[in-house]
Amino acid sequence: MRGRDLDFRGVALTIAGGSFRGEAHVRDLDRYTVNGDLADFGIKRTVAMYSPAPLPWDGSGSGTMRLEGSLRRKSELRVAADLTIAPAPRGLPVRGHIMATYEARSGLLDLGRSTLTLPSSRAEFSGGMQAGRELRVHAETRDLNDILPALGENAADFPVRLESGAAIFDGTVTGTLDSPHIAGHVNVTRFSYEGRIFDSLQADANASPASLEARNAAITQGTLRAQFQGSIGLSQWKIEDSSAIAASGTMRNADVAALAALLDAKDAPVTGSLSGSAQVSGTIADPQAKGDLDVVKGIFFEEPFDRITARVSYSGRTVQVTSGQILAGTAEVQLAATFDHAPGRFDQGRLRFQVSSNAVPLEQVRMVQKLRPDVKGSVQVEANGDVDLIPSQGGKPGLRITGLHADVSARGLRLTGQALGDAHLTADSQNAVLHAHLESAVADSAIRGDGQWQLAGNYPGSATITFSRVDFARLRQWIAPEQPSTPQPPGQPSPADRLSGFAEGELRIEGPALQTEALKAELRITKFELAGSAPRAGGGVASPASSFSLQNSGPIVASMVNNVVTVDSARFAGRGTDLSVTGKVPLQQKNPLDLRVNGRLDLAVVHEFNPDLASSGAVTAEATVRGPLDSPQINGRLQFQNAAFSLNDLPNGISNANGAILLTNDVHGASRENRATIQSFTGETGGGKIELSGFAAYSGDEALFRVHARAEQVRVRYPEGVSTVANARLDLTGTPARSELSGTITILRTGFNLQSDFSSLIAKSAEPVRTPAARSGLLGGLNFDVQIETAPDTQFQSSLTEDLQAEANLRLRGTFSNPAVVGRVTITQGQVVFYGTRYTISDGSIAFYNPLKVEPILDINLETKANGIDITLTVAGPLNKLHLTPRSDPPLQFNEIVALLATGRSPTSDPTVLTQESTAPQSWQQMGATALLGQAIANPVAGRLQRFFGVSKLRIDPTIGGVENNPQARLTLEQQVTSDLTFTYITDVTSTNPQVVRVEWSFSKQWSAVALREENGVFGLDFFFKKRF
Known part of the structure; x- marks a missing residue:
């Protein structure tokens, strides 16, 4: 110091x-x-x-x-x-x-050349801050997390993130440390705001303690191109309510959904591409804004549109939309609205709106097409009104209508190609009371409605709707269009189309519209009629005499109080039918149904719902219906009296049926099912008795049944010309989509009444099998597993056979459309007519080996005697490739056997006899042709003539080449008097004189006598002795 x-x-x-x-x-x-x-x-x-x-x-x-x-x-x-x-x-x-x-x-701050670096950021400074000097700054970052700590506690809420992009600032700082002025260029690439990724942001920025300004700003996102500029006043770097604002901008091809998400309206029901311009002015406390919007190719409330245009302005506390227009195809909607909101709140205020449209085709309204794609017509709307927006309280809506004037008309309504009519609804409010009027001719009816509600409090009011002759068929098409599982035959109406009817009545509603639990209603139907017509054979509908009808017996009255619907009276009467329904349905309960059904029903009505099922008789019902609407629980009893059922595709029906079915609702595991149990059920079918037992159950969408049938002495006439009497024990189990018929059928008697012989049956059986048509429903999914057997004393009766005895052991498999049979039929004895000649069956069998179809394999030996010669025919093979092997004793050539069987001529080598032959000799092919032609001529009439003349056999025997090649034909009448005595009468139809009478008596295996009266009147008696060497 x-x-x-x-x-x-x-x-x-x-x-x-x-x-x-x-x-x-x-x-x-x-x-x-x-x-x-x-x-x-x-x-x-x-x-x-x-x-x-x-x-x-x-x-x-x-x-x-x-x-x-x-x-x-x-x-x-x-x-x-x-x-x-x-x-x-x-x-x-x-x-x-x-x-x-x-x-x-001097206030100088000179940083020279200074740098600061963070992990993903860098800042460079050069120059100084002083009057006349500038500080140059270059800063860039690839991770905003480097600089976010500068925001303190608000760093976590910062909405901007860099997504593999960068933020760069190049600028200068001038002025002094107390009053700096910042100017520069900002360039941000690949960043996100509130989770929405943007491609780039560029702007020229200026900041000072008194203002913040952005110029030449541009932002891009995909096809979005937005340009803007603006400024805001500051007070020592702070924004105040009095801060002035000024901004303008344009936008092209912006995604509306993305913009809605940025505005915290992610669930906004609108999409499309937005273009527009906007200007903002005023202050923070009192902003002024206006803009023009143009949205193309979007969806608004699930309805597609081509273009939406509007001019929007905001001033003070008023949002105004003018020149609004929505274009969608040929539809055009004009709209305007004004919203005055409370200070600082957009959830309170009054909305005034005005909307009008041209005739909008319903085909363009997606909401309508989702519900009913087959509806056609147009709707036109004109409406204006006032709506107050208030905060929702106690579950009540935050919208209250204070005034409404509306006119809605629907014209040319069509459903499934059929005209429905027009409808017109008007609404007009006066002195805080809303009056509404409805007129409609929908469903060929006259529907009128009037109502009024006070636009205050909970909107108390009342309405009355009267309807006359509401057509059920038209109403059904509107509410529940029919979707048949199988197409109807040409000209054949569907089950629903055969039902018709109408109703007339009145519906009254009163109470507060905003308190549905306090509403009261009464439905009174003064006239109700339901009728149906059975289908006419060949298509069309039968006359009314064959139809059923159901009318109300007294008014049908249903009322609703406190959300409880009460059926006060509902009684229906018709031919053999008297039904009543009573009960309650509390709408707010989990299991609202509580109904009772009592009465008597004519079973003929079943035919109206299933045209393949003919029914008659009556059923008495006592049932209760409880539980939820989608799964009602049914309990009760059905008593059948003298009922009859017949299904078109089955040869037998059930008649004189009596019995009872119990309806119950049972719990199985975690689910409930409605079950119908056959307590007792007996009836008659095919002259025999039938008894049914079992049950059918339904749970959700699944149906299950298990029915046992016991039949005694039942006659079945199938196929044509065949009658069979049998006993049966059958079980039908499964579901409507897939079921199985199993059990045992025991054949007691069978008879054939055919207009042909055994050979014609074989020929017809060899015809190609027609492919069965595809079926649906119960018969389409029916499978067989039935054992078919014969009783020990089974009788076979036919005009083609005598004393036929056989044993059968077959199993029916396959489906109803494609059945198959496996097993064997063994023939032990009997006689059969084959190509006009009676044969004795020595032995035979019919085997079924193919498990995929009905394919019989024959192996039958037939024996007969013609002019003292024993002939054996072996018929073997499948019907489509049958082999016929003839043998004779004494042995004859094939053509000689054919000639003997076809014409009755015995082979001879005597020259004298040969010279007396009346016809030219024929080859065996000609002889076969003669026999076949004779069968073709005789078969259609032989059976009736045999019964008329009382003979055993009638044969027309044409000769292909007669004497001098002139056609000839002979008519043969034969009567089998006994097994050993045969009487034959032959005449030539080309002449009245030539006649032959022949009597043959076989009194032993070796000896026989033949008495013959020939064409020339000569009578002879021949004795024949037969001996084999």
């Missing part, structure tokens, strides 16, 4: 976690200088000594420092430092180099 001068050398200090080494000098106890080196001092701790706001980053500084000034004059302060910043032990690593000079007198 020397007088007023002080010198400090070798100064060592510990400061902010670091150290200072240097020297200090004071002159005249005023001027001072400090020089030294700083090492590892904490920057964050140092800043905290002078600023209450904590620094978000930390580092340690090392370098040189020089401090000059005056103890008396603070404006003489001058600081110069050259520091290197290294990362601190904790926090984000910060590096950099700071060359700073500060002069208090």
Whole structure:
């Protein structure tokens, strides 16, 4: 120390976690200088000594420092430092180099060439801040997390993130430290805002304590192109209510859904591409805005549109939409609206609207097409009104209508190609009372309605709707269109189309519209009629005489009070039918149904719902219906009296049926099922008795049945010409989609009444099998597993056979459309007519091996005697490839056997006999043709003529080539008097004289006698002796 001068050398200090080494000098106890080196001092701790706001980053500084000034004059302060910043032990690593000079007198801050770096960010500074000078700044980052700590507690809510992009600022800072002015260019690429990714943002920015301004700003996202500019006034870097704002911008091809998400309206029911322009002015407290919007190719409330245009303005507390237009195809809607909201709140206020449209085709309204794609017509709307928006309270809506004037008309309504009519609804409010009027001719009816509601409180009011002759068929098409599972035959009406009827009555509703639980209603149907017509054979509908009808017996009355619907009276009467329904349906309960059904029903009505099922008789019903609407629980009893059922595709029906079916609702596991159990059921079918037992159950969409049938002495006439009497024990189990018929059928008697012989049956059986038509429903899914057997004393009766005895052991498999039979029929004895000749069956069998279809394999030996010659025919093979093997005793050639069987001529080598032949000889092919032609002529009439003349056999025997090649034909009548005596009468139809009468008596195996009266009148008696060598 020397007088007023002080010198400090070798100064060592510990400061902010670091150290200072240097020297200090004071002159005249005023001027001072400090020089030294700083090492590892904490920057964050140092800043905290002078600023209450904590620094978000930390580092340690090392370098040189020089401090000059005056103890008396603070404006003489001058600081110069050259520091290197290294990362601190904790926090984000910060590096950099700071060359700073500060002069208090001139306010100069000179950073020289300084840099700061973070893990993904870098800032470069050059120049200084002073009047006439500028500080140049270049800053960029690829991770905003480097700089977000500067926001403090609000960093987590910052909505902007970089998505593999970068944010760059190039600009200058001018002015002074107290009043800096920042200007530069901002460029941000690949960033997201509120989760929505944008491609780029560019803007020229200016900021000062008095204002914030953006110019030439542009933002892109996909096809979105937005340009804007604007400014906002500041007060010492703060925004106040009086801050002035001014902005304008344009937008092209913006995604409406994405913009809605940015505005916290992610569930907004609108999509499309938006273009428009907007201008904003005024202050923060009182902004003014206007703009033009154009949205194309979008969807609004699930309805597609081509274009929406509108002009929107906002002033004070009023939002106004003018020149609004929606275009969608040929539809055009004009709209305008004004919304006056409460200060600072958009959920309260009054909305005034006006909307009008042209005739909008219903085919273009997607909501209508989803419900009924087959509806056609147009609807036109004109409406205006006032709606108050208030906060929702107690579950009540936040919208209240204070005024409404509307006119809605629907014209040319068509459903499934049939005209429905028009409808017209008007609504008009006067003195806070809304009056509504409805007129409609839908469903060929006259429907009129009038109502009025007070537009205050809970909207108390009342309405009355009267309807006359509401056609059920038209109403059914509107409410529940029929979707048949199988197409109807041409000209054949569907089951629903055969039902018709109408109703007339009145519906009254009164109470508060906003309190549905307090509404009261009464439905009174004064006239009800339901009629049906059975289908006419060949198509069409039968006359009314064959139809059923059901009418109300007294008014049908149903009322609703406190959300409980009560059926006060509902009684229906018709031919053989008297039904009544009573009960209640509480709408707000989980299991609302509580109904009772009693009465008597004519079973003929079943035919109206299933045209393949003919029925008659009556059923008495006593049932209750409880539980939920989608799964009602039915309990009760059905009593059948003299009922009859017949299904078109089955040869037998059930008649004189009596019995009872119990209806119950049972719990199985976690589900309930409605079950119908056959308590007792007996009837008659095919002259025999039948008894049924079992059950059918229904749960949800699944139906299950198991029915056992016991039949005694039942006659079945199938196929045509065949009658069979049998006993049966059958079980039908499964579902309507897939079921199985199993059990045993025992054949007692079978008879054939055919207009042909055994050979014709074989020929017809060999015809190609027609492919059965595909079926649906119960018969379409029916499978067979039935054992067919014969009783020990089974009788076979036929005009083609005598004393036939056989045993059968067959199993019926396959489906109803494609049945199959496996097993064997063994024939032990009997006689059969084959190609006009009676044969004795020595042995035979019919086997069925193919498990996929009905394919009989024959192996039958037939024996007969013609003119003393024993002939054996073996018929073997499948019907479509049958082999016929003839044998004779004595042995004859094939053509001789054919001639003997076809014409009755015995082979001979006597020249005298040969010269007396009346016809030219025929080849065996001609003989076969003669026999076949004779069968073709005789078969259609032989059976009736045999019965007329009382003969055993009638045969027409044409000769292909007669004497001198003239056609001839002979008519043969044969009567089998006994098994050994045969009488034959033959005449030539070309002449009245030639006649042959022949009597043959076989009195032993070796001896027979033939008495013959020939064409020329000669009578002869021949004895034949037969001996084999």
